[in-house]
Amino acid sequence: MVKPESNRRISKCDTYLNCAETFAYRSTCIKRKYGAVIVKDDAVISTGYNGSPRGFENCCDTGVCPRIPLDMHQGEGYEICRAIHAEANALLNCSREQTLGADLYLTGINPEDGSVHRAKPCPLCARMIIQAGIRNVILRVGEGEDNFVTIPANELEWYKEPAAIKTAGS
Secondary structure: OOOOOOOOOHHHHHHHHHEEEHHHOOOOOOOOOOEEEEEEEEEEEHHHHEEEOOOOOOHHHHHHOOOOOOOOOOOOHHHOOOOOHHHHHHHHHHHHHHOOOOEEEEEEEEEOOOOEEOOOOOOOOOOHHHHHOOOOOEOOOOOOOEEEEEEHHHHHHOOOOOOOOOOOHH
């Protein structure tokens, strides 16, 4: 969390990323906590964090993440994951009219030690962000002031080339 020094204000980007970090702490995921904030015309229009659908059991309730023992990383095993991603939850609370030209701020937290995780939307969330008409995605990439990158939404990694198909006997 970026805090001001003396009576100096923090930047708007760090302010919105701090908001995303605050929502990340509401996450029910025990592998990685993410928070998202959508901002348009300098006003927050939506927020989200990763967790199970409303009314369903969360990993923090069960104490088990099925992806951790399988050593699955970003983009792997989402079909066995209980969570809806922070970006998707934030987008679900908006109409396309609201999201056209808006910016999405994203922060990730490592639950084990509370450190900042280098944030990055998965390809599925990237597709939704692009489709919603989001202009830029601002990603917290480390601790401290101005430690973020801005990526135009249309430059997000939204598709991964399929791995080469192995032929029988190889």
